[in-house]
Amino acid sequence: MGGMDPILFVTSSFISVLVNGSPTLEFKAQRGLRQGYPLAPFLFNIVVEGLCSMTRQAIEKNIFSSFLVGKSNTHVNLFQYVDDTLFFMKTSLSNVFTIKSMLTSFELISRLKVNFHISFFGAIGLKDNVLEWFATIINFMILNFHLCILALSLC
Secondary structure, eight states: TTOOOOOOOOEEEEEEEEEEEEEOOOOOOOOOOOOOOOOOHHHHHHHHHHHHHHHHHHTTSSSBBEEEEETEEEEOEEEEEEEEEOOOOOOOOOHHHHHHHHHHHHHHHHHHOOOOOGEEEEOOOOOHHHHHHHHHHHHHHHOTTTTTEEEEEEO
């Protein structure tokens, strides 16, 4: 090949999809789903419904404590917008380990990956050394509340 490294091209593949636990007939994959594709946010929301379900189950099993809001103690625990996910919780070591376990499980099941380069952990009223410890456990950067998240200023 005259000093050039060989290049492998994959020109076709066949895939099957599980529908209610049963595989469909194989079909040829002709195009990939890319960011910016009109259906991408919709398909992402379908997949991350699994993460919502994990969160609900963790609350039901008393291994995750939601953040409570208002006089009626409304549970607030998960907010999703396009491909951003915000967890709200009582600040505890148990919740940190539960979130870490849920995200790890979600990665294994969905094959989606958490982008740790842009993932943050923050808390209000928590000592800096505890905040750093929790952020290290979950492998997130520390959230600076002067950042703008989802076009909302958190100061």
